[in-house]
Amino acid sequence: MFFLTFAINIFSKINFVFAKIGRSIAWILVSAMILTILLQVFCRYVLNDALPWPEEVARAFMIWMMALVAADAYRQGSFVAIDLLQDMLPSKLSTALKFILLSIACIVLYQLFVLGIEFFQRGFRTRAASFHLSRAWIYLAMPVCFGTMFLVNIEMLLSEIKSMCSNKKTQEPTSC
Amino acid sequence: MLILFLPLFLIFLLLGMPVFFAMLSAPGFMLVAQGMDRDLPLLFRNIYNGIDSFPLMAIPFFMLAGELMNRGGITLSLVNFSQSFIGHVRGGLAHVNVMSSMLFAGMSGSAVADTSAIGSMMIPAMEKNGYSRKFAAAITAASSVIGPIIPPSGIMIIYAYTMEVSVAALFAAGVVPGLLVGLGLMGMIALMAKRYDFPIAAPKQTWKQRAVAGKSAALPLLTPVIILGGILGGIFTPTEASAVAVAYALFISIFVLKTIKFKELPEIFNKSAKASAVVLLLVGSAIAFKTVVSLSQTVEQLATWVLTISDNPLILLFLINIVLFIIGMFLDAGPAIIILGPILAPVFINLGIDPIHFAIIMSVNLTVGLATPPMGLVLFVASSVSGVKVETISKAILPFLMVEILVIFLITFIPSISMAVPQWLGLA
Numbered sequence: 001m002f003f004l005t006f007a008i009n010i011f012s013k014i015n016f017v018f019a020k021i022g023r024s025i026a027w028i029l030v031s032a033m034i035l036t037i038l039l040q041v042f043c044r045y046v047l048n049d050a051l052p053w054p055e056e057v058a059r060a061f062m063i064w065m066m067a068l069v070a071a072d073a074y075r076q077g078s079f080v081a082i083d084l085l086q087d088m089l090p091s092k093l094s095t096a097l098k099f100i101l102l103s104i105a106c107i108v109l110y111q112l113f114v115l116g117i118e119f120f121q122r123g124f125r126t127r128a129a130s131f132h133l134s135r136a137w138i139y140l141a142m143p144v145c146f147g148t149m150f151l152v153n154i155e156m157l158l159s160e161i162k163s164m165c166s167n168k169k170t171q172e173p174t175s176c
Numbered sequence: 177m178l179i180l181f182l183p184l185f186l187i188f189l190l191l192g193m194p195v196f197f198a199m200l201s202a203p204g205f206m207l208v209a210q211g212m213d214r215d216l217p218l219l220f221r222n223i224y225n226g227i228d229s230f231p232l233m234a235i236p237f238f239m240l241a242g243e244l245m246n247r248g249g250i251t252l253s254l255v256n257f258s259q260s261f262i263g264h265v266r267g268g269l270a271h272v273n274v275m276s277s278m279l280f281a282g283m284s285g286s287a288v289a290d291t292s293a294i295g296s297m298m299i300p301a302m303e304k305n306g307y308s309r310k311f312a313a314a315i316t317a318a319s320s321v322i323g324p325i326i327p328p329s330g331i332m333i334i335y336a337y338t339m340e341v342s343v344a345a346l347f348a349a350g351v352v353p354g355l356l357v358g359l360g361l362m363g364m365i366a367l368m369a370k371r372y373d374f375p376i377a378a379p380k381q382t383w384k385q386r387a388v389a390g391k392s393a394a395l396p397l398l399t400p401v402i403i404l405g406g407i408l409g410g411i412f413t414p415t416e417a418s419a420v421a422v423a424y425a426l427f428i429s430i431f432v433l434k435t436i437k438f439k440e441l442p443e444i445f446n447k448s449a450k451a452s453a454v455v456l457l458l459v460g461s462a463i464a465f466k467t468v469v470s471l472s473q474t475v476e477q478l479a480t481w482v483l484t485i486s487d488n489p490l491i492l493l494f495l496i497n498i499v500l501f502i503i504g505m506f507l508d509a510g511p512a513i514i515i516l517g518p519i520l521a522p523v524f525i526n527l528g529i530d531p532i533h534f535a536i537i538m539s540v541n542l543t544v545g546l547a548t549p550p551m552g553l554v555l556f557v558a559s560s561v562s563g564v565k566v567e568t569i570s571k572a573i574l575p576f577l578m579v580e581i582l583v584i585f586l587i588t589f590i591p592s593i594s595m596a597v598p599q600w601l602g603l604a
Contacts, residue, residue, distance in 0.1 A: 027445035030236065037233075037419035041412065055230050062233050066453040073450040079194035080454070080511050084551065086192040097191060104188075105197045108204065115220040142224060145457075 004162050011155035015075060018148050022068035029065040033058045053130040060128070060138045067141035071148035075155075095164050102157045109150040116143030179472045181206040195511040196454075199461040203468035215471070219464045226463030227456045230415055231337050236452035237418030238328050241399075241425045242284030243448055246293040248429030248436050250396040254279045255297055257393035259378060260386045267369030268377030269305050270315050271362055273298045277319035278358040281326035282400030283421070285333070287546050290323035291316055291554045295561035306375040310572045313562035317547045317554045317569060318576035319361055324509065324543045326354030328403055328421070331509050331543060333414065334455070335535050338462050339517050342532075343414045344407050345603035349536045349594040353587050357540075360579040368575065395428050408601055455510060462514035469518050479523045489527045493588050496520065497541055501581070504545015508553055512542045532604045536594040540587055544580045547573060 040054035073079070086094045120143055123136030185202035189195065200219070207215050245251070258275035262268060273294060280290050295316040302312035324331040327347035336343040368374065381389070390397075403421050406412035412420060429436040436444070469475060486492055503512055517538065524534045546554045549570035559566045587593050598604035 023442075023446050026449040027442040030240070030445040030449050031441075033233065034237070034419050034422050037237075037416055038423055041416050041420065045411075058233060059228055059230055062236070062456070063227060065236070065449050066227065066456045069446065069450045070453040070457060073454050076450075078450060078454050079196055080458070080508055081192050081194040082189060082506050082551070083192045084506065085190060101188075101191060101193045101197075104193065104201055108197050108201045111204065111216070112200070112220065112223075115217055118217065119220060119224065139224070142220075 001162070001165060004158060004165070008155060008158045008162060011151060011158065015071065015148075015152050015155055018151070019069075019072040019075065022072055022148070026065050026069045029061045029068070033061045033065070036061065056128055056130045063138060063141045067145035067148075070145050071152045074149050075152045095160060099157070099160045099164060102153060102160055106150070106153050106157055109146050109153050112146040113143055113150050116146050119143075179474055179477060181468060181472065182474060195507075195515065196457050196461050199458075199465045199515070203465060207468070219467060222464040222467050223457075223460040226460035229337060229459075231333065231343060231413070232456065232459060234328070234333050234343070234415045234418040235330050235455050236448055237415070237422050238285040238330055238333070239289075239451055240445065240448040241418065241421040242286050242289035242293075243444055244422065244425035244429050244436065245280070245283050245396065245399075246289055247440070247444060248425065248433055250283075250425075250428065250433070251276070251280065251293045251297055253389075253393040253396055255294075255301075257389045257397070260381045260389035263377035264380035265366075265369075266376055267365045267374035269298065269302045269307065270311075270365045270369070270374060272377065273302065273312075273315050274319040274322075274358055274361045274365065277316075277322050278326060278355070279397065279400075281323045281354060282404070283328075283396065283425075285324055285328040285330040287320045287323040287543065287554050288557050290320035291557040292561055294320065295558055299558075299562045305377055308572075309562055310564045310568045313558045313564045313569045314572035314576065315361070315365070316561070317552070317558035318573050318580065319358065320554050320558075321543050321547050321580065322354050322357050324546075325350050325357060325540055327351065327400075327407075328414070328418065329539070330455070331513060331539050332535070334459060334510055335513050335517055335539055338459060338466070338514060339521050339531070339535065341535055342603060345532050345598045346535055346539075347404065347414070348408060348598040348601050348603055349532050350539070351597050352593050353536060353540050353583065356586065356593065357580055357583050360583050361576055364575055364579045395432060399424060408603075458511055458514055462518065465515070466518040474519060475522045478519060479526060482523055487527075489524070489529055490589065492524070492527065493529070493537065494585075496524070497537065497584055497588055500538060500541040501545060501548070501584075504542045504552075505548045506551045507545070509539070509542040509546055512545070513538060530591065530595060530604065532598055533591045533594055537584070537588050541584050544577070544584060547580070548577060 036054045036058040040051060044050045086097060089097060120136050120139045123139035124134050126135045127133065128135055181203045184206065185198050188198035188202055204216065204219065207213065254276045255272060258272040262271045262275055265271060276294050277290055280293060284290060299309065299312040299316060303309050327350050329350055332346040332350060333343055336346050399421060402424060403417045406417045406420065407414050482492060521534055525531050546552050549555060555566050555569055558569055595604060
């Protein structure tokens with residue numbers, strides 16, 4: 001139990017740091033997205049000279065914004081699920097069910113992370129259409145997104161195991 | 177065999193797996209089981225392609241615009257404006273609640289933002305005016321579903337993107353159904369006002385007083401004009417209009433009303449970033465899911481099965497409305513559209529239903545589901561804003577739900593309700 005608590009604390013700290021970094025960058029990316037789109041509108045209507053890059057740049061900002069806060073959203077239980085059955089089941093069964101679902105989510109996220117790394121590597125073969133940057137640096141958002149979600153999932157899984165061992169209802173984060 | 181991903185997906189969903197994981201794990205496992213592992217990178221690529229979309233960027237922006245309007249105290253000027261016109265009739269504040277929701281809907285595309293913005297202001301005011309708290313919470317929840325029906329609408333952006341329909345056409349098609357829901361609710365309030373002797377909120381205002389209220393609400397009321405006028409007039413794309421709406425909301429809140437400070441912006445932006453991240457991942461998974469739907473020929477098999485029930489589109493539309501309503505009780509509108517759109521829409525379009533008409537039927541039905549027990553999201557928000565139990569609001573909301581169900585069937589069987597505006601504008 002000691003090692004389990006220790007591991008949960010370690011993952012909790014790592015996830016907290018990633019969430020803090022994500023939050024401090026994401027709002028800047030949102031601001032950058034807004035400014036980029038407004039610049040596009042301004043250039044097209046006021047200067048009568050449409051720029052070629054704002055749309056692609058704004059999309060890249062959006063993908064990175066999503067990647068940086070998705071794990072935090074997952075940790076806070078913001079992913080939509082029908083948890084009616086889990087609420088109706090006795091606590092032991094409910095914990096076991098959550099454990100199974102989190103294990104499946106773990107496999108999915110690991111697979112997505114691996115596919116994301118391959119995707120990132122393939123990105124070096126292509127460049128963004130409207131600015132001089134390898135697409136890999138945009139694609140990198142995907143393994144970052146799924147990698148950080150994977151770490152959150154491990155923390156949640158360990159918490160569920162602890163809960164099963166101690167036969168108590170888990171504290172935060174409980175949502176699968 | 178690949179079609180077995182569908183029951184597996186439903187099992188995962190019912191067991192409580194988040195929709196995002198269910199949409200990826202069920203098709204993923206079936207692909208591996210069929211020895212089609214080589215298609216997994218295709219699935220992944222489609223998640224990315226689903227997210228890497230300019231039209232989808234309107235979702236974080238409209239969420240942000242709604243949040244800024246909410247925090248910026250714009251709701252107060254809308255409520256005052258509504259009250260100056262309709263506060264003097266019996267049941268005045270209940271009418272004001274609905275009218276404010278209709279006005280707020282033109283600025284925000286979210287029922288949740290509507291419930292928390294209007295509810296936190298109107299529920300205490302209605303209680304003070306002599307209404308029961310449960311009634312105030314119920315009418316707030318019921319009227320907030322207008323939010324995603326009257327444009328702009330987050331749900332319609334998701335539908336338009338996943339089903340490749342014009343956002344502008346969907347926005348135009350949502351105007352009349354949204355007004356119809358609002359007027360229907362006001363009709364029900366008028367009936368109840370006589371029976372239960374609802375109070376009058378304020379004496380009848382003169383046109384001069386109304387003009388004063390209108391002047392203070394003028395800037396917020398310009399938002400829907402900018403958004404809709406810009407999109408339907410072909411000046412902006414919906415994404416550009418959403419960015420302009422954010423800039424406009426920022427301008428009003430920071431410089432005109434001075435209700436938001438610069439230091440609050442990171443928290444507000446991050447809140448909408450997180451909510452958007454969840455939606456973007458859902459849409460990405462939906463696009464991957466859609467790939468497997470077409471690989472497995474699910475639509476064709478479902479269409480064959482549906483035709484064994486009846487080949488009359490009207491009967492099938494009636495049945496599908498019941499199915500959608502039941503699904504809406506348990507699942508939020510966005511995920512429900514993401515899951516069901518790719519499966520149901522092609523079947524009904526093949527039966528001769530206009531894609532825009534079907535989109536509106538589905539969107540309105542599932543949006544009303546946001547206010548239905550046991551899992552209606554706005555019921556929970558209304559409960560947290562009012563302090564009334566969800567079960568209590570669920571009973572009080574029933575008369576209003578009846579009105580909304582009636583509107584769903586009117587929209588279903590009178591296509592011109594939703595099709596007239598887009599056809600008039602040459603969008604459908």
